[in-house]
Amino acid sequence: MALIDADPSVRYRALLLAALDCVVAIDHTGRVIDWNPAAERTFGWSAAEAVGREMGELIVPPALRERHRSGLARYVAGGEPVVLDRRIEITAMRRDGSEFPCELTITRIVQPGDPVFVGYLRDITERHLAEAELHASRARIVSAADEARRRLERDLHDGAQQHLVGLALTLRLARRKLGSDPALVGELLDEALSDLATATDELRELARGLHPAVLTEGGLQPALASLAKRAGIPVTIADVPEERLPPTVEITAYFVVAEALTNVARYAGASRTDVSVRHIGGVLHVEVRDNGRGGATMNGGSGLRGLLDRVSAIGGTLFVESPEGVGTLLRAELPCAS
Amino acid sequence: MATTVLIVDDHNAFRSRAKRMLEAEGFEVVGEAADGASGVDAAKRLAPDVVLLDLQLPDTTGFDVARAIAGETAVVITSTRDDEEYDARARRSGACGFVSKAELSGAAIEELLP
Numbered sequence: 001m002a003l004i005d006a007d008p009s010v011r012y013r014a015l016l017l018a019a020l021d022c023v024v025a026i027d028h029t030g031r032v033i034d035w036n037p038a039a040e041r042t043f044g045w046s047a048a049e050a051v052g053r054e055m056g057e058l059i060v061p062p063a064l065r066e067r068h069r070s071g072l073a074r075y076v077a078g079g080e081p082v083v084l085d086r087r088i089e090i091t092a093m094r095r096d097g098s099e100f101p102c103e104l105t106i107t108r109i110v111q112p113g114d115p116v117f118v119g120y121l122r123d124i125t126e127r128h129l130a131e132a133e134l135h136a137s138r139a140r141i142v143s144a145a146d147e148a149r150r151r152l153e154r155d156l157h158d159g160a161q162q163h164l165v166g167l168a169l170t171l172r173l174a175r176r177k178l179g180s181d182p183a184l185v186g187e188l189l190d191e192a193l194s195d196l197a198t199a200t201d202e203l204r205e206l207a208r209g210l211h212p213a214v215l216t217e218g219g220l221q222p223a224l225a226s227l228a229k230r231a232g233i234p235v236t237i238a239d240v241p242e243e244r245l246p247p248t249v250e251i252t253a254y255f256v257v258a259e260a261l262t263n264v265a266r267y268a269g270a271s272r273t274d275v276s277v278r279h280i281g282g283v284l285h286v287e288v289r290d291n292g293r294g295g296a297t298m299n300g301g302s303g304l305r306g307l308l309d310r311v312s313a314i315g316g317t318l319f320v321e322s323p324e325g326v327g328t329l330l331r332a333e334l335p336c337a338s
Numbered sequence: 339m340a341t342t343v344l345i346v347d348d349h350n351a352f353r354s355r356a357k358r359m360l361e362a363e364g365f366e367v368v369g370e371a372a373d374g375a376s377g378v379d380a381a382k383r384l385a386p387d388v389v390l391l392d393l394q395l396p397d398t399t400g401f402d403v404a405r406a407i408a409g410e411t412a413v414v415i416t417s418t419r420d421d422e423e424y425d426a427r428a429r430r431s432g433a434c435g436f437v438s439k440a441e442l443s444g445a446a447i448e449e450l451l452p
Contacts, residue, residue, distance in 0.1 A: 157394070162349050162352060162418060164440070165418055165440050165442075166351050166355045169359050172359060172443060173362055176362060
């Protein structure tokens, strides 16, 4: 028999049983008269245990219980409704006394006699955790950007700027000695050229760290080959797609490999590192696997954490498997749909 | 008699280039220090006519070092960084003034000395 044709009480029962949200009905004294399977799962009380008991003592935390009771009594005595027919967020309590955030709507069933109320409750713990993680992740991204700018300023100050200052002092001295000591001027100009070359190298290296030009110009294949060449460890690269991908995907994949290779070189003591990048079904799968000492964790330092934020920001996922003594696999899955 | 100078800076390359340039311009570099604490010690010990003092030191700032020694010797603060506020801040800390490293010369130091 189709549900639409069913007897209203059968229909009500079917809806109650199938509902994903907790559905709890109480009478005007606050006693439970209906308690669906979702409520059983969420609160830990079976329907047989819950029905007939006061709802307040089952699912309302002690600190909120008196307010719940007095609110119900005031409304039943003719007071204005405060919580009816609107969405509210409150704290609810499980059978074991643990509390959790809950989304709640209460409605009154219109019927002759004493009022009956139905509450629809949804555990929003995961939503709260996701919101908190989102806020934390945004804060980390802002903080990482600030830190990157500070590091860039420091690198410029300690590196290229020092060489350029040295260059200025050397050239000033050379000009002073131009008439009196040509041999010294020759030496000073050689020194100036050396300072200039060093400053240029450092600026090039900094620019590459900000955004690799080879990635913009040629895509992932030459960019990852360049990373591998400069990694200072043996790296094998396989399966990198030739096609160009959305710029955010390319740069994220690049930084996944860059961070992984930096970590391998610094910590892993590996003799072999394999990089593979495959584009399958609209997802770019990036893997960096080494045979080093393992033991890496996502929370081990700011590098992988920052990478996770970067990957999450484009809707991707990042995993690390790193059993002690076996090696580390860093795997990112990056959606390529624009 | 040559003006004596103490150079306080944590970058070796800068100290050696500044020393060579100042000596070529008739100054006598009587000492070098790589951080604020040893700079204060050297200033008291060597009593130079002027201390050429880097603003960003590993252990403190040039402004703080200037406050510690400015009553005893002339101080010129220098930095790779440049900011229009640096000269006023240098003077408030008791130094004679500020000169950017890229603009450093014997003449620039002499202009600031009392």
